[in-house]
Every structure is written in C-alpha cells, then in structure tokens.
Amino acid sequence: MDKRWLNFELHKRKILTLILLLAFMLSLFFVEWHSNLIHSGGFITAKQIAAAFFTPDLSGDILLLALESSWTTLSYAAAGMSLVIIIAFFFGIFASGILVSEGKIKRYIRPLFRGQLGIMRAIHELVWAWLFVASIGLSSFAAIFALAIPYGGILGRIFADMLEDIPREPIKALEAAGASKIQALWYGYLPMVRASITSYAMYRFECAIRSSAIMSFVGIGGLGYQIQLSLDDLHYDEVWTFVFFLIALVLIIDLWSNQLRKRLVQ
Amino acid sequence: MQEAISITQISKSYERKIALSSLSFTVNKGELVALIGPSGAGKTTLLNLLAAILPPSQGHILIDRQPLSELMDHKKRAKKIGIIRQQFDLVGELPVIHNVLAGRLSEWGIFKSILSMLVPQDKEYAVQALIRVGLTDKLYEKTSSLSGGEQQRVALARLLVQSPEIVLADEPVASLDPARAEDVLELLVKIALEENQTLIASLHSVEYARKYFDRLIALKDGEIFFDLPASSVTDDHINSLYRLKELS
Numbered sequence: 001m002d003k004r005w006l007n008f009e010l011h012k013r014k015i016l017t018l019i020l021l022l023a024f025m026l027s028l029f030f031v032e033w034h035s036n037l038i039h040s041g042g043f044i045t046a047k048q049i050a051a052a053f054f055t056p057d058l059s060g061d062i063l064l065l066a067l068e069s070s071w072t073t074l075s076y077a078a079a080g081m082s083l084v085i086i087i088a089f090f091f092g093i094f095a096s097g098i099l100v101s102e103g104k105i106k107r108y109i110r111p112l113f114r115g116q117l118g119i120m121r122a123i124h125e126l127v128w129a130w131l132f133v134a135s136i137g138l139s140s141f142a143a144i145f146a147l148a149i150p151y152g153g154i155l156g157r158i159f160a161d162m163l164e165d166i167p168r169e170p171i172k173a174l175e176a177a178g179a180s181k182i183q184a185l186w187y188g189y190l191p192m193v194r195a196s197i198t199s200y201a202m203y204r205f206e207c208a209i210r211s212s213a214i215m216s217f218v219g220i221g222g223l224g225y226q227i228q229l230s231l232d233d234l235h236y237d238e239v240w241t242f243v244f245f246l247i248a249l250v251l252i253i254d255l256w257s258n259q260l261r262k263r264l265v266q
Numbered sequence: 267m268q269e270a271i272s273i274t275q276i277s278k279s280y281e282r283k284i285a286l287s288s289l290s291f292t293v294n295k296g297e298l299v300a301l302i303g304p305s306g307a308g309k310t311t312l313l314n315l316l317a318a319i320l321p322p323s324q325g326h327i328l329i330d331r332q333p334l335s336e337l338m339d340h341k342k343r344a345k346k347i348g349i350i351r352q353q354f355d356l357v358g359e360l361p362v363i364h365n366v367l368a369g370r371l372s373e374w375g376i377f378k379s380i381l382s383m384l385v386p387q388d389k390e391y392a393v394q395a396l397i398r399v400g401l402t403d404k405l406y407e408k409t410s411s412l413s414g415g416e417q418q419r420v421a422l423a424r425l426l427v428q429s430p431e432i433v434l435a436d437e438p439v440a441s442l443d444p445a446r447a448e449d450v451l452e453l454l455v456k457i458a459l460e461e462n463q464t465l466i467a468s469l470h471s472v473e474y475a476r477k478y479f480d481r482l483i484a485l486k487d488g489e490i491f492f493d494l495p496a497s498s499v500t501d502d503h504i505n506s507l508y509r510l511k512e513l514s
Contacts, residue, residue, distance in 0.1 A: 167354065169351070169354040169355055170354065170355055170356060170357045170358075172319070172355075173349065173351070173355035173356070173421075174357075174368055174371065175340060176317060176319075176340075176344065176347075176348070176349045177344055177348070177368055177369055177371055177372065177424065177428050178340060178341045178343070178344025178345070178371050178372020178373075178428065179368065179371040179372070179379075180341070180371075180376070182376050183371045183374070183376065183379045186379060186380055186383065187357065187360070187364065187368050187371065187379070187383075188357050191357050191359040191360045191364075192357060192358075192359055194359060195359070
C-alpha cells in the first residue's frame with residue numbers, strides 16, 4: 001500500500017469529524033429519557049400561545065398601550081444610537097490611527113482606542129443595564145447609557161476597520177496635493193466609507209430597537225416590559241399584539257435603511 | 267536655462283534588490299521629459315523619489331536648487347510638485363467639483379475645507395479648470411460614474427487647480443484605450459506648455475513619448491540607458507532598449 005495514504009495531515013479533518021460524531025452519540029447515553037425531560041404542561045401552553053397568534057388582542061386600550069410602549073422603545077433606541085454615533089465617530093477615527101503619521105504615537109494611540117472599544121463591547125448591554133440600574137436607578141438614562149456603550153464599541157470598531165480598509169491611492173493623491181490629515185479625512189476617508197457605514201449604522205439601529213425592547217425587562221418600560229406583564233397574566237393574545245408592534249418597528253427601520261442606502265449608492 | 271530638477275548619484279535599493287543605481291541628470295524649467303524603458307527598469311521608483319514619497323538610499327535631489335529633503339512641509343511641496351497617476355487617484359464617491367477643488371487643500375485651512383463640502387469655495391477655480399479639460403457639464407456628477415478618460419481629465423483639472431511648477435506623471439494613460447490615451451496625453455502636454463510647467467512622465471508607449479515630448483530618458487535595470495532629445499532617438503535605440511537579456 002502507498003505509504004502516503006497513512007499520512008496524518010491528509011486525514012486530520014476526517015478524524016476530527018469521527019471524534020465529534022462519537023462524542024455526540026456518547027452524549028445521548030447521558031440524557032435521562034423520562035417524562036420530565038420536557039415539561040408535561042408545556043405542550044398545552046405552546047398550543048395556547050400558537051392559537052393566540054391568530055387572535056391578537058386588538059382592543060383600543062391594548063393598541064394604545066402598544067403604541068405608547070413602541071414609542072418608548074423607539075425613543076430609547078434613537079437616543080442610544082445618537083450617543084453611539086458620536087462615540088463611534090471619535091473612537092473609530094482614533095482607533096484607525098489615520099490622523100497620526102506612522103511611528104511611535106500611532107503605535108500607542110491605535111491599540112489604546114481599540115482596547116477601549118473592546119472593553120466597551122465585551123460587556124453585554126443587559127449587564128450594563130443592571131449596572132446602571134443599580135447605580136443610577138430605574139431612569140431612562142440607565143437604558144440609554146446601557147445601550148450606547150456596547151453599541152458604540154461595536155460601531156466604533158467596524159468604523160475603524162472600514163477606515164483602515166479603503167484603497168490607499170486616493171489618500172496618497174490627496175496628501176500629494178497638499179492635504180493635511182484632517183483634510184484627507186474629510187475629502188478621502190469619510191466620503192469613501194459613507195455608504196457602508198451608514199448602512200451598518202442603520203442595521204445597528206435595528207438591533208438597538210430589539211435590545212431596547214429586551215432592556216425593558218429590567219423594569220425600564222417599553223414593549224418588552226408589556227410583553228413580560230402580559231405573559232405573567234397568561235394573556236397570550238396581548239403578547240402577540242406587542243410582538244407585532246415590535247416586528248413592525250424593525251421593518252420600518254429596515255425600509256428606511258433601504259431608502260437611504262439607495263440614495264447613497266447611486 | 268534655469269534648472270528645475272537636478273539629480274546626482276541617486277541610488278535606491280529595496281532589501282537586497284537594487285532599483286536604481288547612481289543616476290545623475292538635470293532637467294531644465296519647462297522641459298518635457300518622457301521616461302521610457304521595460305517594466306521593472308525603475309521608472310516608478312524614480313518618480314516616487316522625485317515626489318519625496320520614497321527617500322533615496324544614496325545621493326541627493328535638488329528642486330529649484332533646494333534639497334528635496336528640506337522641502338518636507340507637504341503643503342509647500344504641493345506648490346512645487348504635483349503628481350498624476352492612473353485613474354485610481356480620485357475619490358469616486360465625491361462629486362467631480364470636490365475632487366477638483368482638492369487641489370486647493372494646500373491653500374485652505376481646516377474650517378474652509380470643511381465648509382467647502384457644504385458650499386463649494388473658490389468655485390471659479392474648478393469651473394475654469396474643468397472648461398480647460400473639456401468637462402464643463404459634469405461639475406456635480408459623481409466621479410465614479412465618469413468614464414476612465416473623463417476621470418483622468420478630472421485628475422488633470424485638480425492638477426490645474428493645484429498649479430505646481432513640476433508635474434510628475436506615472437503611467438498617466440496606462441489604463442486607457444489608445445484614442446482616449448492620446449487625448450489625455452495631448453492635454454497633459456498642452457497644459458504643461460501653457461502653464462510653463464516642467465513635466466516628467468513615465469510611459470509605456472515609445473510612440474507617444476517621441477510624438478509629445480522633447481527629451482527621452484530611457485532606463486534599463488536601474489541605470490540610464492540613453493538620454494537624448496526626442497528627435498535623435500532612432501529605432502535602433504528603442505530596439506536595444508526593449509531587447510530581452512537572453513537575446514542580447
């Protein structure tokens with residue numbers, strides 16, 4: 001037999017697949033297969049929730065409440081995103097290191113700001129929310145700051161990456177024409193990333209709305225809070241009304257984002 | 267004749283590879299010089315040295331009798347030396363007018379350049395420049411929607427606004443079809459003559475070099491192969507310049 005056939009390098013992927021498959025099959029033996037595996041009443045509840053999907057509560061009171069909570073959720077998200085854009089703009093520019101020339105300063109500035117962005121987004125917005133609620137109480141600012149910090153970290157990082165990834169030729173040409181670093185930022189970097197960063201920020205806005213809804217579980221108010229209350233009361237029809245409003249919010253942002261992108265790209 | 271550029275014993279090596287070895291020549295004010303030679307001969311390296319994009323390993327460059335190494339303020343340098351390359355030099359996302367007005371950035375402060383994005387400043391400069399390159403009606407069009415030839419005209423308009431004394435052109439027409447290429451080259455030379463600029467252009471096409479330029483400097487393997495007035499360059503010169511090593 002050909003000796004090469006026994007080469008480990010050639011088969012390492014197949015061996016890994018085999019080990020993973022074995023591990024999965026082995027794990028099945030450790031599951032206790034009795035009736036408590038799935039909550040016995042759960043199936044009935046699931047059926048009720050599914051049935052309520054077709055009969056959402058459309059009474060005036062609930063619709064008004066849903067509208068009001070949607071507004072709260074939207075305003076938290078919008079206020080949070082405004083902060084996010086400011087944070088991402090300044091941190092992103094410094095984290096990309098484009099304003100300083102190659103050399104010592106750049107070697108410190110870039111990692112410093114990239115590190116800060118990393119810390120900001122390493123902690124989830126819900127954890128930030130707990131921290132802020134614990135420190136400044138159940139205020140709207142808790143929700144807004146909790147949203148702004150990790151999202152600023154994410155958007156800032158992406159912005160920095162985009163700034164670093166653009167083609168160098170136009171920037172070099174601008175500098176040869178006598179542009180300073182800030183002028184090159186304004187006439188080269190920013191126009192070149194404008195379309196993609198706008199579209200990514202809009203996507204983040206969409207995420208912020210979902211997050212802001214979830215965040216209201218912490219007790220800040222909004223769509224998520226209403227969903228929780230209705231779930232506690234077993235009013236699944238109301239739950240669906242609120243969920244539909246949440247979906248509608250996200251879809252509206254998506255539409256807006258598409259319009260905006262079309263205008264920027266053409 | 268006044269000297270615009272003077273190069274003495276210039277060498278440039280990357281790692282171990284020698285790109286240019288002890289080049290010396292002078293270029294007078296208003297001269298039109300074409301750099302020709304096979305790929306890898308060092309044409310782009312020479313232009314990058316002249317543009318102060320790269321520092322020479324040895325030797326010195328004088329611009330207007332001043333060492334280039336003392337011309338480190340790039341706003342002042344932009345008044346002396348302008349560069350035009352292939353068409354990737356423009357910011358495609360901006361309207362034509364801002365790409366042209368970028369030639370004014372060496373004059374403008376930060377506030378004026380940011381304001382200009384909203385309300386174009388010194389607009390007449392851009393309008394005049396675009397008239398001269400024949401693109402009057404494209405002022406507010408997105409630059410990336412223009413054809414390759416038109417984009418190169420926009421780059422020329424920027425150069426007109428920047429108005430340097432010396433123009434370095436690195437394969438300015440390499441990515442254009444022959445008709446477009448000749449058009450742009452003709453314009454480049456015409457502008458240099460009208461503005462009394464010194465022009466140094468690297469070219470692939472020997473035909474264009476002989477047609478539009480006064481003087482041809484041929485580089486081969488990092489050395490000057492010949493440096494002659496365009497009229498006295500013969501086909502024999504050209505043939506031996508581009509002949510492959512194995513055959514010689």
